[in-house]
Amino acid sequence: MIGTAETTALLARSSGALRGVTVLDLTRVVAGPYCTMILADMGATVIKIENPGEPDLTREFPPARNDAGTVSSGFFAQYNRNKLAVRLDLKQPEGKALFLEMVENAHIVVENFRPGTMAKLGLGYEVLQAANPAIVYAAISGFGQSGPNTLRPAFDSSAQASGGLWSINGTREEPMRVGTVLGDLAAGLYAAIGTLGALREAERTGRGQLVDVSQQDSILSLTENALVTFTETGKVAEPTGNGHPFVRPYGRFACKDGFVFFGAYTDKFWREACRVFGDAALADDPEIDTMAKRFDDETYRRRVEPVVKRWLGAHTKAELEAMTGDRFPLSPIKTIEEVVADPHIQAREMVVPVHYQGARFDVFGNPIKLSGGTLERNAHAPSVGQHNRQVFREWLGLDAARYDALAAQKVI
Incomplete structure (x- = not known):
């Protein structure tokens, strides 16, 4: 089942194209948080779930401010704006049970663990689907949920290297990594697109599905004509520096x-x-x-x-x-200094303020411009576990005794 109208309404955002959609966000670092940031900016209620003893490590990534021992990261704020945050230990039986209750009342789960991690926790896709047949489960990983390399650890550079992009960027003398985490960002974008497609199907049929997005696959899809040129002619693409392989002047x-x-x-x-x-x-x-x-x-x-x-x-x-x-x-x-000052960028609201633990950071806006608006301007990013009570007591409906017991056991 998708969450009841009563429980969903307790967390529903006031506006946005995805108002009323609840997302359970198990992700960390960039690829997953970027995906759920896009959904949150469009009005989805995104609940960021972190292990009580091991929260998202980007909470201390630079640029960061340290105010009386409280570290506030602009990096974290940028990718986790518009989200609620709770603590939940999925390794404890009580934590697993509580998570399944959340799944029963949600629409989407997003995770970017190494494949098999959720299954080892007893919370794989089949288990979540049994709890809620309409759940959409998005899994972002380095090499996908199937194939011989699925268990290999991966970072953004792993995807740029294995997906072919590194070999065609830079110069012939020195192939170069693209100077941003394109593998992470592309995977996050594709995951957001796939998730929304699967959600539409779930709304129509009552059946959710697994959205499997690989960073390597995502990078390969960004190599423009390199693949089809090779399969058609046998020519292996090489770096072209700042030019183009066949378009001039360009x-x-x-x-x-x-x-x-x-x-x-x-x-x-x-x-x-x-x-x-x-x-x-x-x-x-x-x-x-x-x-x-x-x-x-x-x-x-x-x-x-x-x-x-x-x-x-x-x-x-x-x-x-x-x-x-x-x-x-x-x-x-x-x-970047010139980009921030660009009147066109300003007119497009692509530099917006986000607030986190009393600090204000100016971060990138949302490139998706909906006539009905998106919600990134003056958004807030959550502290660890900031919304425990709101989510577990008010939304999920835990009684005070159970809530207090789970807190005492450090499950939440």
Whole structure:
């Protein structure tokens, strides 16, 4: 069963597209918390469940503030905003029983343990489904719930390495990891999408399902044309630095005060660039007047690249951004400081305040913009076990004696 109207209403958010949906969040670090953050921002009631003696280690990740011995992490606040938090020891029999009661009244469970961990606790998918046939169970892991590598430990870099992305990023001399935890973030995004799809099916049929998301799979799906190029031609993709394997001009170019991305490679955009930079006649030059001609490596190096370097090298990033406007693709390569100050980013509310244990942190907003709104602005992130009483007494309906006994036993 999905939770009764009475118990669900006790925790229901006041607004949001997912208002009324209750999520039990067993995740930690990035991949899982990012998934549940997306759901929480859209109005789901997300209950973060942490072991009493071993809470999410990102609670102390930098950047962090230490106020009279209380550590407040901006990293944690960013990924755990809009959530409730409870303590619950799943290794104790009473903790398992209590968790199953929560499952009976929830819609979604999300975990990012190594495969098999929940089964060892006696709380695998089959057990949870028996308690609530409509439960949607999302499992995020390095290599997925099946296959020969399923039990291998993994971090983000494991996914970037094993999924092929590391081998095509950087330069031929030095393949490089993408400079963010893309394996974690992509898996979190796919898990959120899969979870919502499964929830829709559960609402229609009353049957939930397992959502199995692998970081390796997620990274492989982000390698653009590398896989199909190999399967079709046998060519193994290599790093292309700041360029593109077959689109030109398209890449990083120097300007007076830094670098910009310039991508005017189509005939339409190339003609616009020629006009903007005062070289209108180049648009009709018979050697480079078509996209196919400009794609030729020798022609590009000899005729096109020197022109683009001359154009861009004569101006600053701000000048180039103002000159090009909406005429063709050109973007300054901005530092995070410049991104935060970007009026467009501000207009899109992509830097928002989040509060955690008395501290305010400015973090990234939600890139999903719903006309009905999302709930990340001025959200709060919870302290360890902050909502024990609200969740266990008010939502789940434990009587005072049982609640006090579980607290005394350090189950909650």
